Every structure is written in C-alpha cells, then in structure tokens.
Amino acid sequence: MQNIDLVNRDPNNINDHIGVEFEDILAEPDGAHSIDCVWKASYCCFNFWKNFWYKLATLCCGICIAAEWGCEFASIAFTHVWFITPLFKVLEIECGCLKKFYGMCVHCCLDPCCESVGLMCNAFKKE
Amino acid sequence: MQNIDLVNRDPNNINDHIGVEFEDILAEPDGAHSIDCVWKASYCCFNFWKNFWYKLATLCCGICIAAEWGCEFASIAFTHVWFITPLFKVLEIECGCLKKFYGMCVHCCLDPCCESVGLMCNAFKKE
Amino acid sequence: MQNIDLVNRDPNNINDHIGVEFEDILAEPDGAHSIDCVWKASYCCFNFWKNFWYKLATLCCGICIAAEWGCEFASIAFTHVWFITPLFKVLEIECGCLKKFYGMCVHCCLDPCCESVGLMCNAFKKE
Numbered sequence: 005m006q007n008i009d010l011v012n013r014d015p016n017n018i019n020d021h022i023g024v025e026f027e028d029i030l031a032e033p034d035g036a037h038s039i040d041c042v043w044k045a046s047y048c049c050f051n052f053w054k055n056f057w058y059k060l061a062t063l064c065c066g067i068c069i070a071a072e073w074g075c076e077f078a079s080i081a082f083t084h085v086w087f088i089t090p091l092f093k094v095l096e097i098e099c100g101c102l103k104k105f106y107g108m109c110v111h112c113c114l115d116p117c118c119e120s121v122g123l124m125c126n127a128f129k130k131e
Numbered sequence: 132m133q134n135i136d137l138v139n140r141d142p143n144n145i146n147d148h149i150g151v152e153f154e155d156i157l158a159e160p161d162g163a164h165s166i167d168c169v170w171k172a173s174y175c176c177f178n179f180w181k182n183f184w185y186k187l188a189t190l191c192c193g194i195c196i197a198a199e200w201g202c203e204f205a206s207i208a209f210t211h212v213w214f215i216t217p218l219f220k221v222l223e224i225e226c227g228c229l230k231k232f233y234g235m236c237v238h239c240c241l242d243p244c245c246e247s248v249g250l251m252c253n254a255f256k257k258e
Numbered sequence: 259m260q261n262i263d264l265v266n267r268d269p270n271n272i273n274d275h276i277g278v279e280f281e282d283i284l285a286e287p288d289g290a291h292s293i294d295c296v297w298k299a300s301y302c303c304f305n306f307w308k309n310f311w312y313k314l315a316t317l318c319c320g321i322c323i324a325a326e327w328g329c330e331f332a333s334i335a336f337t338h339v340w341f342i343t344p345l346f347k348v349l350e351i352e353c354g355c356l357k358k359f360y361g362m363c364v365h366c367c368l369d370p371c372c373e374s375v376g377l378m379c380n381a382f383k384k385e
Contacts, residue, residue, distance in 0.1 A: 021354045024204040031141035035152040036335035038189035046197035053201030061209045107243035114247035122251045151331040158268035162279040165316035173324035180328030234370035241374035
C-alpha cells in the first residue's frame with residue numbers, strides 16, 4: 005500500500021493505446037461547428053455516461069476481477085519459478101549435449117562436401 | 132467542463148480531412164468569374180444551409196450520440212483494462228516459454244547444418 | 259461575408275487545372291497568322307460568349323447549386339464527425355490488440371528459424 009500512485013495509474017504505459025477522452029473521439033473541424041451549448045452538453049453527456057458506466061462496472065466487478073487475476077498470476081509465477089525454469093535448465097544441458105553430438109556427425113558428413121563445392125565458387129571470388 | 136475549448140474543437144486534428152469551408156468546395160479560376168452578386172449570394176447560401184443543417188442535426192442528435200459513445204467507450208475501456216491487457220500478459224509469459232523451448236529445438240537441429248552450408252559460402256567472403 | 263475575396267476566387271487553387279482564358283485555348287504559331295482583324299474579332303467573340311453563357315448559367319443555377327452543396331456537406335460533416343471518426347477509434351483500439359497477438363505468434367514461430375538461417379549468411383559479413 006505504501007507506493008500506490010492514485011494519480012498516474014499506468015506508470016508502465018501498458019494501456020496507452022486506449023484513448024477514450026472526449027477530444028480523442030469527437031472533434032469538429034473548422035467550418036462545422038455546432039451550437040455552443042450543444043457542444044458543451046455533448047461533452048458533459050459523453051463524460052457523464054463514460055464515467056458512470058466505467059465506475060459502476062469497476063465498482064461491481066473490479067475488486068473480484070483483480071482478486072481472480074491475483075490468484076491466476078500467483079499460480080503462473082509458482083509454476084514458472086519452481087517447475088518450468090529448472091526444467092528448462094535440464095533441457096538446455098541435455099540439448100547442448102545432443103547438439104554437440106549431432107553437430108559432430110553433421111560436420112563430419114557435410115563439411116568436406118561443402119568445402120569442395122566452395123572451391124567451385126572460388127571462381128566468383130573478388131580479388 | 133473546465134477545459135473545453137469552444138473555438139478550437141479539434142485539438143488533436145483527428146477530423147482535419149473534413150474541409151467543408153466554402154473555398155474548399157467551390158472556386159472559380161481566372162477566366163470563369165460569375166457576376167459578383169451571384170458569387171456573394173452563393174457564398175451566403177452555401178454557408179447558411181451548411182450551418183443550418185449541421186446545427187439542426189447536432190441539436191437533435193448530437194447529445195444523444197455523445198452519450199451513446201460515452202457508454203460504448205466506457206465498456207471498451209473496462210474490457211481492455213480489466214480483461215484483455217492482463218490476458219495478454221499471461222499470453223506473453225507463456226509465449227516466451229514456448230519460444231524458448233521451440234527455439235532450443237530449432238537451434239539444435241538447424242545450427243550445425245547451417246554452419247556447414249556456411250562453409251560453402253566462404254568463397255563469397257570479402258577479404 | 260466578412261472574408262469573401264471577389265478578385266481571387268480560388269485561394270486554395272483547387273480549380274487551377276481549368277484554364278479557360280483565350281490564350282489557353284486558341285493560339286497561332288509563327289507562320290500561321292490570320293488577318294489581324296479576324297484574330298481580334300475571334301478574341302472578342304470567344305470572350306463575349308464564354309462570359310455570357312457562364313454568367314447566365316451561374317445566375318440561373320449558381321445560388322441553388324451552392325445551397326444544395328451546403329446541405330450535402332453539412333450531412334457529410336455530421337456523419338464523419340459523429341459516426342465515422344469515433345468508429346475508427348474503436349477499430350483502431352481493436353486492431354492494435356489483434357496486431358499485438360498476431361505479432362507475438364509470428365515472432366514465436368519465425369524468430370528461431372531466422373536466427374539459425376542467419377548463421378549461414380555470416381559468410382557474407384563484412385569484416
């Protein structure tokens with residue numbers, strides 16, 4: 005609770021693509037201006053209904069959803085830290101061995117051929 | 132209400148492509164000029180009817196439409212903030228794992244072959 | 259009415275391609291000159307009839323046509339400001355999400371392969 009920032013609620017800018025301010029959605033170019041009071045009323049209505057529904061939805065579901073995501077990410081973190089990362093380490097070691105062996109075979113078979121064919125291409129070499 | 136600008140109603144220039152001023156629509160080149168009073172009357176008529184219909188339409192529907200968009204964007208913001216962004220975070224973590232595993236396999240199989248074939252291309256190497 | 263310019267009636271040069279001056283249409287090269295008085299009369303006739311018909315046509319229909327375009331552009335502005343631009347904003351948000359998801363899949367599948375094949379191209383590297 006010590007470092008929660010109530011003003012800037014997206015410090016890592018992960019939801020910056022969701023621009024839902026009035027001026028991102030509705031805008032009148034020069035030459036098409038509605039009556040001042042209509043424009044003002046539109047602004048108020050837009051903001052009122054946007055805030056009303058968003059605040060209502062978050063009031064009803066926000067806390068539960070946050071709790072669910074908390075459980076979900078706890079299980080993901082647990083699985084990854086305690087199983088998947090150590091498993092990858094095992095795989096990495098085994099894979100390194102396999103690659104070394106397999107690579108030895110491949111190099112043994114292909115290298116002479118490739119070198120020979122490479123001689124043919126020497127003709128194109130820029131001196 | 133505090134920061135609504137009644138003069139510049141498109142601060143982010145999102146509707147700049149809608150140029151509906153008289154001089155954007157009607158223009159007489161040199162050599163084809165109508166009588167002065169006809170041109171003046173055209174200008175007045177154009178502006179009168181454009182403003183009349185635009186102001187009437189916005190007066191009738193503008194406020195309702197703004198309210199509807201408010202509700203719409205409240206629901207979009209809610210869905211994205213509380214479901215889609217966290218879901219992407221989960222996907223990102225899983226995808227990172229999958230990529231690591233898949234990459235290990237691909238590197239294990241392809242790397243030796245590619246290295247060998249690379250020998251063939253040595254001929255093209257610039258010294 | 260305040261800023262209508264009766265001399266330059268095409269400030270944005272949208273109809274500059276319509277050159278209907280006498281010298282844009284009729285011109286005699288060196289070696290093909292008609293009698294002076296014929297050329298003068300042609301000049302007068304051309305201008306008289308061009309101006310006569312253009313001024314008559316604009317006098318009869320200009321004002322009505324301008325009024326109709328006023329109505330037309332009012333409706334276009336209304337549709338774009340209040341429906342199309344907000345709809346595009348919705349599409350943009352959804353599209354951004356889709357792009358992120360699709361990009362994650364593509365990077366996951368293609369990145370390891372491309373890295374391996376890149377080894378093969380090392381031969382072309384400039385030292």
